[in-house]
Amino acid sequence: MLTIAKAEHPHLLLGTSPDSQAIAELLLAYGAFAFLVLLIIGGLLVVMKKRYSSTSPSPEPFLEAQDEGSKLEVGFAVSTFLIVLILSFFSMRTVNKVGADPDVPADQVELRITGHQWWWEIRYPNTDVVTANVLHIPKGKRLLVALESADVVHDWWVSGLGRKMDAIPGRTNYFYIESDEVGTFDGACNEFCGAQHAWMRMQVVVQEQAEFDAWLASQAEVAREPAEETARKGAQLFQEMSCATCHAIRGTDAVATVGPDLTHLASREIMLSGKVKYSRENLKAWLRDPQALKPGAHMPRFIFSEPELDALTDYLDGLK
Amino acid sequence: MLPPLPEPKTSLPSPFQRDGLLAWLTTVDHKMLGILYLVMALGYFLMGGLEALAIRIQLARPEQDLIGPETFNQLFTMHGTTMVFLALMPALIGFATYFLPLMIGANEMAFPRLNAMSFWTTLFGGLLLYFSPFAGGAPDAGWFAYAPLSEKNYSFSPGLDYYCMGLMVTGIGSIGAALNFFVTTVTMRAKGMSWMKMPLFAWMIFINSLLMLGAFPLLNAGLAMLFLDRQLGTLFFLPDQGGSALLWQHFFWAFGHPEVYILILPAFGIISEVVPVFSRKKIYGYPFLVGSALVITFLAFGVWGHHLFTAGMGKIVVSFFGFGSLLIAIPTSIKLVNWLATMWGGSLRFTVSMMFAFAFILDFTIGGLSGVAFAMPPADWALTDTYFVVAHIHYVFLGGTMFSVFAGAYYWYPKICGRMLDVRLGKAHFWLFFIGFQLTFMIQHVLGILGMPRRVYTYPVDLPWYGSLNFLSTSGAFLMGLGMLAFLWNLYRSLKHGELAGKDPWGGTTLEWWTESPPPPKNFETLSEIRSRDPVLDWTKSP
Secondary structure (H helix, E strand, C coil): CCCCCCEECCCCCCCCCHHHHHHHHHHHHHHHHHHHHHHHHHHHHHHHHHHHECCCCCCCCCECCCCCCHHHHHHHHHHHHHHHHHHHHHHHHHHHHHCCCCCCCHHHCCEEEEEECCEEEEECCCCCCEEECEEEEECCCCEEEEEEECCCCEEECCCCCCCCEEECCCCCEEEEECCCCCEEEEEECCCCCCCCHHHCEEEEEEECHHHHHHHHHHHHCCCCCCCCHHHHHHHHHHHHCCHHHCCECCCCCCECCCCCCCCCHHHCCEECCCCEECCHHHHHHHHHCHHHHCCCCCCCCCCCCHHHHHHHHHHHHCCC | CCCCCCCCCCCCCCCCCCCHHHHHHHCCCHHHHHHHHHHHHHHHHHHHHHHHHHHHHHHCCCCCCCCCHHHHHHHHHHHHHHHHHHHHHHHHHHHHHHHHHHHCCCCCCCCHHHHHHHHHHHHHHHHHHHHHHHHCCCCCCCCCCCCCCCCCCCCCCCHHHHHHHHHHHHHHHHHHHHHHHHHHHHHCCCCCCCHHHCCHHHHHHHHHHHHHHHHHHHHHHHHHHHHHHHHHCCCCCCHHHCCCHHHHHHHHHHHHHHHHHHHHHHHHHHHHHHHHHHHCECCCCHHHHHHHHHHHHHHHCCCHHHHHCCCCCCHHHHHHHHHHHHHCHHHHHHHHHHHHHHHCCCCECCCHHHHHHHHHHHHHHHHHHHHHHHCCHHHHHHHCCEHHHHHHHHHHHHHHHHHHHHHHHHHHHHHHHCECCCHHHHHHHHHHHHHHHHHHHHHHHHHHHHCCECCCCCCCCCCCCHHHHHHHHHHHHHHHHHHHHHHHHHHHHHHHHCCECCCCCCCCCCHHHCCCCCCCCCCCCCCCCCCCCCHHHHHHHCC
C-alpha cells in the first residue's frame, strides 16, 4: 500500500527540518572556529618542539623571572570574553528558534509520544490512532509533540528532524518535529534506560500530506476480523492467554496499554523497536522465546505449543 | 599569618616497626599514605581499564552478543564509577598527600590520623562497591545512576545499594582529605612562604579542597535519599508517588559538575610544575593561574544545569546555564596561554614527563573545545548522550587528568622511590598510549556526529560506518593496554634497577627537591626562610 523509501541515516550536520538546519549551522560555524583554535594551539606546540628542543644532557640554568604577563593576560581574557558573547548570541538565537517552552497550550499538541522500557508509544490525539515505534508524519508541517515516560527517563532523538528531548516520568516535555523531505528516518533513545536501551530505536516515515492522511485513516480503523480457522483460534488464544493483560487490539476486548498497541502490528516495518525487521518468522520467534530475541525485555515467555504458536502468529500477522 | 602548629619532631609513633606490612597498615605518615593512595589508584585504574577493554570488545563488531546487555550495563557503570571515584581522584589525592607537605616545607599533614582515616575509608568504600558482584550484581544504572532507573523497582539487584554505600564511604574519605589539605595549607607553610610564594600545585590542591568540601555533601545527600528510597521505601525520586525524578539529576550534577573541576584542577597543578622545570623557565603569569582557578571554582557551582539541557527547561533557564558554562572557557583558556607562554623561548627537555605534559595540552585543548559545544544548548540538543560526549569526557579525563597523572608519575617517581624510571620503556608507554588514545577517542567524535548513542551494548549492523569506526576505536584501546603493560613493568623494574636519582634529578626548584630521594621520615631538619617561589634555586645559587 505504501511506498516506504529506503531508510536514510541523516547525521547531525545534515538537517531536513529548519530546526535541524539551524542547529547544524551553529555546529558547523562553531566547528570551524574550534578547528582553527586547535590548529593554532597544535601549531604552536609543533613550532616549539622544533625551535626550543634542548639536547643538553643536563638541565640548563633557569631563565630569570619574567613579567607576570598582566597585559597579555587581560587582553586575552577580554578577547575570549568577546568570543563568549558572540557564541552566546548565536546560541541563544538558535535556542529561541528551536526550543519549545515548557508551558504550551495543550490543545496545540498534535502528537503524544510516551517512552516505555523499551519501545515508543505514539498517539495522534485528534484520532483514535495508537501505534508503536514507527511514527508517520506529513511532510513540511511543524508538529508540536508532547513527550512523556511511563517508567524511567528516555530521550527521543531522530537526527535531522529537530532537537532531542528527554521523556521524564512525572512531567510532560514539548518539542517540535518537522521534515522538509519525504523518506524514512532512523532514530534512537538517547538516555540510558536499562537493559535494552540499545534496542529502543524508532523510525519516522515522512509522507506527502495525502499519503499521510490515507495512512492515518487506515490506522484509525479497528482490527480486521480474522477469516481463517487458525487465525480465529489465535484471536481466541490472544484473549485467553493473558496477552490482553498488556496489549490492546482495537475492536476487541483487549484494551490494556502496558505493551504496544497491536491493532495494525503487521503494517509496521520494524518490530521490537528496531531489533528486527517485521516478518512472520521473527514474530513467531518472539512469541516462542522473547528473552532469546531481546534479553531483558518485559514480555514474559508463555511456553506455547507449536499449534498455539502458529495460531497466534497467523492472527497477529493478519493485523495489517 | 597564623602561628605555626607544633610539628612532630620524629615520625609519629607506630606500634610496630617502620618496615613490613603492619607498618603500612598502621602508618599515619603522609608519604606512606600518599604511596598507598597511588598504589590503590593504579589498582583501580587497571580494573577500570579491563572493564573498558571488555566494553570495547563487545562493541568491536555490530550486533555481537559476546557480552549480554545486563553484564554490559554493569561493566560500563563500574568503569565510570571506578575511574572517577577510585582511580583519578585517589591518584590526584595521592600526589597531594605526598607532595603538598613537602612543597610547602611541612613535615606532616595537619591531621595525620585523619589522613590515614581518609585513605582507608576511600579504599574500603571502593571494596564495598566491588563486593557488589558477589552479593548479587554490580550497579547497572550508569555512573550517574539516573532515578528512577536506579530505584528498586527498575534495578532490583543490590548493586545500587552498594553503589550508594560505597560512594558515601569514599565521599567521607574525600571530605576528610579535603579538610586536611585545607588546614595543612593554611597553617603549615614554611617560614616566609606567603600565599603568593606557594608552588602552583599546592595552590591547586588548596583550591580543590574548597571544591570538594562544597560538592561532596551534595552527592552524599543525594545518595542518602536514593538509599532511603531503595531500602526504607521513601519516595524522593519516584514521580508516580509524588517524588521527582528530575530532583536526582539536580543533586547529582550540582555535585557532578564541580567534580569535573575536582578532577582537573590538580591536573593543572601538576602541569604547572612540570612545564616550567622542563622548559627551564619560570612559570608565566603566576597570579593569573591562581586567579583563574579561583574563578573556575566559583563558576563550577553555577553551571550544573548544562547537564539538563534536554530535560525540558525553559529558554531562559537554558540560556542562563549556557552562558555561565561558556564563561568557564575564559579562565580555562588563560591557563593554556600561560603554559604556552612559559614554554615559548625556553629550552624544552622532552623527558617522558614533559611528553605527557605536551600531550596533555593538546588533549585538553581538544576536550575543552568539544566541551564548549555542550555549553551551547542547541548544540547540546544534537550532541548530548551520543558518542561525542564519550569522546569529550575521555579527552578531559583520560587525555587530560590521566595524562597529567602520568606526567606527575614520571616527574615524581625519582623522588618517591629514589630511582629513575627507564626512559625507553617510558617512551614506549607514551607512544603506545598516546596513539591508542587518539585512535580510540578521536573516532568517537565522528561516531557521535553520525548519531551513535552512548551506553548501548550493541548497534544495528546496517548503519554505515558504525562497524568499521567502532572496530578502529577498539583496536586503539588495545594499544593503550599495551602501553600500560610497559608502564607497569617500568614501575616494577626501576624500583630495583633504576638509575639512582639523587636529590634533584630534573633541576626542580620547589621544596620537595631540597630533601633526599626518597625523603627521610622527617622531611626537613631545618629550612631557611623562603624568599621566592623557587627556594631551591635561591639556595643553590647563594646558600
